[in-house]
Amino acid sequence: MNILxxxxxxTMRMIVKRTLRQAGFGGHQVSEASDGKEAFESIxxxxxxxxxxxxxxxxxxxxxxxxxxRGDGIDVSFGFVTSEGTSEMRQMxxxxxxxxxISKPFTAExxxxxLTPVLS
Amino acid sequence: MSDxxxxxxxxxAVIEASDELASVALGLDNTExxxxxxxxxxxxxxxxxxxxxxxxxxxxxILSNKxxxxxxxxxxxxxxxxxxDLEESEVADAVSEIANILAGQVKTIMAQKDASVxxxxxxxxxxxxxxxxxxxxxxxxxKLGSIPVTFLVLKxxxxxxx
Numbered sequence: 001m002n003i004l005x006x007x008x009x010x011t012m013r014m015i016v017k018r019t020l021r022q023a024g025f026g027g028h029q030v031s032e033a034s035d036g037k038e039a040f041e042s043i044x045x046x047x048x049x050x051x052x053x054x055x056x057x058x059x060x061x062x063x064x065x066x067x068x069x070r071g072d073g074i075d076v077s078f079g080f081v082t083s084e085g086t087s088e089m090r091q092m093x094x095x096x097x098x099x100x101x102i103s104k105p106f107t108a109e110x111x112x113x114x115l116t117p118v119l120s
Numbered sequence: 121m122s123d124x125x126x127x128x129x130x131x132x133a134v135i136e137a138s139d140e141l142a143s144v145a146l147g148l149d150n151t152e153x154x155x156x157x158x159x160x161x162x163x164x165x166x167x168x169x170x171x172x173x174x175x176x177x178x179x180x181x182i183l184s185n186k187x188x189x190x191x192x193x194x195x196x197x198x199x200x201x202x203x204x205d206l207e208e209s210e211v212a213d214a215v216s217e218i219a220n221i222l223a224g225q226v227k228t229i230m231a232q233k234d235a236s237v238x239x240x241x242x243x244x245x246x247x248x249x250x251x252x253x254x255x256x257x258x259x260x261x262x263k264l265g266s267i268p269v270t271f272l273v274l275k276x277x278x279x280x281x282x
Binding site for chain 2: 008009010011012014015018056057058082083084085086087088103104105106107
């Protein structure tokens with residue numbers, strides 16, 4: 001399966017990929033985008049099976065990306081991996097179609113818990 | 121114009137958040153509070169991130185010397201000791217991400233006192249910052265494992281004149 005990691009921090013993209021391996025998802029193809037706009041264009045071109053997106057990014061943030069995808073009828077599985085962890089943000093994520101919100105800092109166990117239902 | 125959260129509340133939240141930051145994000149066993157002060161220290165590098173709400177404007181800063189910034193970045197990336205040092209741009213990105221993680225935790229801790237706060241996007245600067253009269257400052261010198269850092273809270277009240 002193909003996972004798209006969207007984060008403006010190259011460091012965090014590396015950490016997400018590392019955590020995916022640690023959580024047992026190393027066999028999946030992982031691609032990257034550095035902001036929501038780049039991700040949107042990438043997804044329209046070749047839809048991944050799962051998008052893991054940060055929330056706060058320049059150009060187009062994660063929520064804007066999710067809304068744009070749903071607005072275009074793109075129903076790709078989508079989860080946030082973000083420093084935003086308040087109940088309000090979690091509710092906003094769910095209301096807009098995100099399957100989960102993993103708040104930073106995260107563990108491999110959290111990735112296993114949230115991603116297994118999506119990737120299995 | 122009070123928002124119910126003073127600068128010490130924010131600094132307390134930062135200190136509280138530093139435990140989880142150190143243990144989960146950095147894989148470090150302990151944090152140590154060395155001291156509290158009211159001025160930013162001299163430093164080689166620092167990452168700042170804004171938390172802005174209806175009634176207040178906060179900048180959170182993580183400051184350290186050059187070696188401390190390199191070590192923070194290497195620790196976040198779980199690098200082996202024998203691996204080559206990171207480039208400056210990589211250090212900046214990593215320390216900025218640490219600031220981002222910290223700010224998110226602080227926002228969650230402080231949500232009860234100020235739910236209107238939004239996170240900005242972090243920046244990394246070399247050297248110190250110029251503090252203005254409109255700013256209140258609180259700083260905590262800490263050790264994350266063996267890494268010396270200063271956490272800085274800069275608070276501007278929206279009713280203050282420049």
